[in-house]
Amino acid sequence: MKKREEVYKELKKKYTDEELADSYIFSVESSKEEQQEIREEFLKLRFERLKSMSDEELISLDLFAFKLRLKKYFETDKYDNAFSFSSQLKKYLKITRRSNADVARNLGIHKTKLSRLINQRESPNIDLMYRLETHSSKEIPAFYWWRIFSKELEFKIKTDHEKMLHEANKVENPLKLSA
Amino acid sequence: MPLKNRKSGETLKSSIDKVVKSDYKWIKKSPNFKFDWKVESENEVYKIFLLDSEDEIIGLMSLIDHPEEYRIHLNLIETSGDQRGKAKTIENIAGCLLAFGCQVAFNRGYYGFLSLQPKTELIDLYEGKYGFRQFGRLLAVEGASAKFLIQNYLFDEEA
Numbered sequence: 001m002k003k004r005e006e007v008y009k010e011l012k013k014k015y016t017d018e019e020l021a022d023s024y025i026f027s028v029e030s031s032k033e034e035q036q037e038i039r040e041e042f043l044k045l046r047f048e049r050l051k052s053m054s055d056e057e058l059i060s061l062d063l064f065a066f067k068l069r070l071k072k073y074f075e076t077d078k079y080d081n082a083f084s085f086s087s088q089l090k091k092y093l094k095i096t097r098r099s100n101a102d103v104a105r106n107l108g109i110h111k112t113k114l115s116r117l118i119n120q121r122e123s124p125n126i127d128l129m130y131r132l133e134t135h136s137s138k139e140i141p142a143f144y145w146w147r148i149f150s151k152e153l154e155f156k157i158k159t160d161h162e163k164m165l166h167e168a169n170k171v172e173n174p175l176k177l178s179a
Numbered sequence: 180m181p182l183k184n185r186k187s188g189e190t191l192k193s194s195i196d197k198v199v200k201s202d203y204k205w206i207k208k209s210p211n212f213k214f215d216w217k218v219e220s221e222n223e224v225y226k227i228f229l230l231d232s233e234d235e236i237i238g239l240m241s242l243i244d245h246p247e248e249y250r251i252h253l254n255l256i257e258t259s260g261d262q263r264g265k266a267k268t269i270e271n272i273a274g275c276l277l278a279f280g281c282q283v284a285f286n287r288g289y290y291g292f293l294s295l296q297p298k299t300e301l302i303d304l305y306e307g308k309y310g311f312r313q314f315g316r317l318l319a320v321e322g323a324s325a326k327f328l329i330q331n332y333l334f335d336e337e338a
Contacts, residue, residue, distance in 0.1 A: 007213045008298065015264050021304035023263040025256040025273055026214075027296040038296065041315035046248060046292075049314070049321075053290075057322065064326050065285045072286075 004029050055097060062095045063139045070144055079155035085148050086120045092132070092140070093118075107131045124149055181332060182229070183270045191229055191269060193237075195279045198224040202236065211260035212239065222254055223283075227276055229269075237262055238272040242280055250292040250319070251284040253277070271332060277309055278332035281325035291325025294318065 004026065011020060030038070053061075073083050081087075093103055100118075104111040108131065116122035129145040182191040198206075198220075206216045216224065219241035227238040241254040258272040281291040295318045297305055302318060305311045310324035320328060 004214065011213065017301060017304055019264045021273075021301055021308055023258040023267075023273060025253060025277060025295065025305065025309075026298075027252065027254050028298050030296070038316045042294070042317045043248060045314045046250065050249065053322075058290075061285075061290045061322055061326070064329075065288070065290075068282060068285050068329070 059095060059097060060139075063136060066091060066095055067140055067144070070140070070148065074144075074147055079151050083148060084120070084152050085124055085145070086118050088145075088148050089124075090118055092136070096135075103135070106135055181335070182227075182272065182275060185268050185270050192231070193227055193229050193275065194233075195225050195227045195276065198226050198239065202226060206236065206239070209236075209259075212257055213260070214255060214257050216241075216257075219255060225276065225279065227272060227279075235259075237269060238276050240276040240280060242283060244287065246287070249289040250294050251280055251287070251289065253280055253293050253295045274309070274328070275332045277320075278328040281320060281328050282333060284321075284325065285329070290322050291329070292319060292321040293325065 005028070008026075011024070015023070070083075070088070073080065093100055096103060098106070100114055101111045104114040107114070107128065109128070113122065117124055117128075124145065126142070126146070129142040129149075132145055133140060133142040182193045183189065184191055198216075203217055203220060206212050216239060219239075223242045223244065225240045225242070226236045227240075228234075228236050236259065238256065238258045240256045243252040243254055245252055256273050256276050258267075261267070262269050262272055277293070280293045284293050285291045294314065295305070295311065296316065297311075297318050302311075302313070305318055306313075309320060310327065311318040311320050312324075313319075
């Protein structure tokens with residue numbers, strides 16, 4: 001097999017640089033010594049960049065990473081307890097770098113209500129989801145929060161056999177359908 | 180800008196998955212890939228294909244994770260031979276793979292940081308086309324630029 005440089009030279013004969021950039025993105029091969037030099041130079045700049053990131057920038061990027069994780073979760077059919085409404089709300093609160101009391105105030109709800117939502121003692125409503133959308137500067141749409149909650153709810157409906165039986169006992173004369 | 184039919188402008192549904200063992204055999208036999216992808220198998224290698232034509236790989240990407248440096252290094256992207264230059268029928272293959280690399284970098288907590296050690300003559304093109312900027316002798320796309328690539332190439336209209 002040919003080395004990268006040889007392949008590149010061959011491709012250059014056939015394609016313009018624009019066409020190449022459109023079809024190939026590749027790192028060049030270099031000696032170990034050169035690699036080390038490049039890496040050291042890079043690392044200095046990389047860590048300077050990390051240090052220079054503002055809180056606002058970090059929140060924005062953390063929020064986007066959070067959104068990507070949610071999108072990936074929505075692609076799966078299964079419910080994952082790590083993605084319960086309460087656990088994702090906790091993650092969101094952490095990303096904001098604000099206290100729970102501050103976020104509760106921002107959302108126009110009592111801090112006890114927020115605490116109850118976090119501890120799964122209360123279910124969220126659509127009003128809260130719209131408020132969370134606005135709070136995230138629209139990065140996390142209200143329907144994302146709805147999807148998180150609806151997946152959890154669907155799982156509960158399917159698996160809460162005790163409740164299923166309890167409610168079934170209250171029903172009289174159910175429809176009799178032949179198969 | 181997800182994958183698009185070059186003539187009609189129609190959006191084409193595609194998927195990006197990890198390359199598996201049997202793919203390497205297919206790639207080696209295919210006249211459409213010029214680079215030695217078997218060499219890349221020690222890295223994380225991904226393939227892109229159309230959902231209605233899963234057997235045919237239209238692009239490949241090789242990534243190296245550098246967790247201690249908070250970055251993913253882009254070693255190589257190659258689009259299939261029939262999708263290069265004037266003859267190509269599908270737009271944005273390399274862009275979609277690149278955006279996927281940024282997504283991997285976001286998922287690993289690197290703020291989308293994707294680096295590249297480019298050929299000098301292609302630096303301007305990579306900067307202009309994809310938003311790379313220089314970090315010493317490396318190029319990188321990161322942060323807001325990485326987010327922009329993902330939103331443009333990978334997100335559907337729904338958000």
